[in-house]
Amino acid sequence: MAAVDTGAVSTFEAEAAAARRPLLVHCYRMLGSDDEAEDAVQETLERAWRAWDGFEGRSSARTWLYAIATRACLDRLRSRRSHPEVGLDGVPESAHPATGVRPFPGGGDDLRLAFVVALQHLPASQRAVLLLRDVLRFSAAETAEVLDTTVAAVKSALQRARARIARSAPRPDDVAEPTDAATRRALDTYVSAFLTGDVSRLIGLLRDDAVLELQPQAEIFDGKAACGDVLRSAVGRPGDWSMRQIVANGQPAVVAFREGAAFGVGVLDVRRDGIARITVFADPALAARFDGSA
Numbered sequence: 001m002a003a004v005d006t007g008a009v010s011t012f013e014a015e016a017a018a019a020r021r022p023l024l025v026h027c028y029r030m031l032g033s034d035d036e037a038e039d040a041v042q043e044t045l046e047r048a049w050r051a052w053d054g055f056e057g058r059s060s061a062r063t064w065l066y067a068i069a070t071r072a073c074l075d076r077l078r079s080r081r082s083h084p085e086v087g088l089d090g091v092p093e094s095a096h097p098a099t100g101v102r103p104f105p106g107g108g109d110d111l112r113l114a115f116v117v118a119l120q121h122l123p124a125s126q127r128a129v130l131l132l133r134d135v136l137r138f139s140a141a142e143t144a145e146v147l148d149t150t151v152a153a154v155k156s157a158l159q160r161a162r163a164r165i166a167r168s169a170p171r172p173d174d175v176a177e178p179t180d181a182a183t184r185r186a187l188d189t190y191v192s193a194f195l196t197g198d199v200s201r202l203i204g205l206l207r208d209d210a211v212l213e214l215q216p217q218a219e220i221f222d223g224k225a226a227c228g229d230v231l232r233s234a235v236g237r238p239g240d241w242s243m244r245q246i247v248a249n250g251q252p253a254v255v256a257f258r259e260g261a262a263f264g265v266g267v268l269d270v271r272r273d274g275i276a277r278i279t280v281f282a283d284p285a286l287a288a289r290f291d292g293s294a
Contacts, residue, residue, distance in 0.1 A: 012052050015061045016045050022062075023069050025104075025111065029131055030073035032101040032120045040076060044069040059142070066136055067146040070128050074147075077124040102215075103248040103267050103281060105290060110135055111249045113267055113279055118165050129154055130161040183270045187245055187252040190268065190275070194256075197238040203228040207274040215281045227278070246290055255291045262287035 023044060027037035047068050048055075055064060101117050119127050128147060132138040133154070140151045140158075147154070186205055193202035203224065212227040213220050221227050235241075236258075243254040246265075253267040262284040269277035 008052060012049060015065070016048070019062060019065045020045075023065060025107070026066060026131065026136070027069055027073055028104050029111070029116060029119055029135070030070070030124075030127060031076060032116055034102055034104050036076060040069065040072045043072045047072065063138070063142065066132070066138075067142075070132065070146055074124055074128060102283075102286065103253065103265050103279075103290075106247055107250040112251055112269075113249045114269065114277075115165070116249065122161055122164060125149075126157045126161040126164075129157040130165065133158050134162070182272070183252055186270050186275060187254070187268065191243045191245065191254060194235060194241045194243060195238065197235050197240070199228070199232050199235050202231055202235065205275045207271065207276050210275055211277045213277065213279045215279065216283070244291060248290065253290075255287050257287070262291070265290050 020041060023041045024037050027040040027044075028034055031037050031040060044065065048065055051068075055061070059067075101113065101120055103113070104111055104116075119130070122130065125147060129143055132143045132146060133140065138146070140154045143154045144151045189201065189205055193199070193205075206224045206227055208224050209222075210224050210227050211220060211222055212230055214230075221230050240259055241263075242257045242260075246253050246255055248265060248267050251267050252270055253265060255265055256263045264280060264282040264284065264287050266281070267279045268275055269279075
C-alpha cells in the first residue's frame with residue numbers, strides 16, 4: 001500500500017477549505033439551488049482530490065477547482081430531463097423556463113434573485129461562459145479550455161448571454177441595498193404590518209407594478225391590486241405571524257413563522273420607489289435552515 005503524502009493532504013485540505021464557500025456560490029449561480037450546489041461542491045472536491053497528484057500547477061489551484069466545479073454543474077444540468085443541454089450556438093433542443101430557484105443566505109449583487117433567475121433562462125453553456133468570463137474573470141482561452149470549445153465560440157456565446165441578461169436583470173441604479181436606511185424602513189414596515197394585521201399599510205409599500213411570486217406553486221400575481229388581494233388573505237389576525245429579518249441573495253428578507261410553526265422565507269426586491277417584487281418560498285425546511293435551527 002502506498003504511503004499517504006501528508007504534505008499533499010495538508011495542502012489540498014487548505015485549498016479546499018479556502019475554496020469551499022466561493023465554489024458554493026458559483027455552483028448556486030449555475031444550478032439555482034442551494035441543495036444542488038452543496039452536492040456539486042462535494043463532488044468537485046472529491047474529483048479534485050482524486051486528481052490532485054496530477055495537478056501540475058500550470059494554473060492556480062483556484063482556477064483548476066472552478067474548472068472542475070463548472071464541469072460538475074454542467075453534468076448535472078445535462079442530466080435534468082426538463083433542462084436539456086443547449087450548445088454554444090444558442091439553439092436548444094427544446095426550451096423550458098427556469099424553475100425551482102431557491103434563496104441563498106447572504107450574498108451580494110451577483111446573487112440577487114433576479115440575476116440568478118435570469119441565469120437559469122440561459123442555455124447551460126452560455127451560463128457557464130458568462131460566469132467564468134464576467135464574474136470569475138477567466139480569460140477567453142481559459143474558458144474555452146474548461147468548456148472544451150474554441151475562443152471564437154466563447155466570445156459569441158458571451159455576447160448573446162450579456163444581451164439576454166441585460167434585458168432581464170435590474171439596472172444597478174434601481175437596486176436598493178439591504179443596509180440602506182430606506183430599505184431597512186421598508187422591511188421594518190413590512191414586518192410590522194404583517195405582525196399587526198395592517199393590510200393597508202402593507203399594500204402601501206408596493207409599487208403599482210409590483211409582482212408577488214409564490215414558490216413552489218410557481219404562481220405569479222402582477223400589479224398592486226392583485227398582490228394586495230393575496231396579501232389580504234394571507235395576513236390573518238394580529239399575532240398569527242412572527243418574523244425574523246435576514247439577508248438572502250443580497251436582498252432584505254424574512255424568515256416567517258405562522259402560529260408558531262415554520263412557514264418559509266420571503267425575499268423582497270426593494271427599489272427607490274417601493275417594493276417591486278416579493279418572492280415567497282413556502283417551505284418550512286427552508287425557514288428552519290435560514291433560522292439556524294435546521
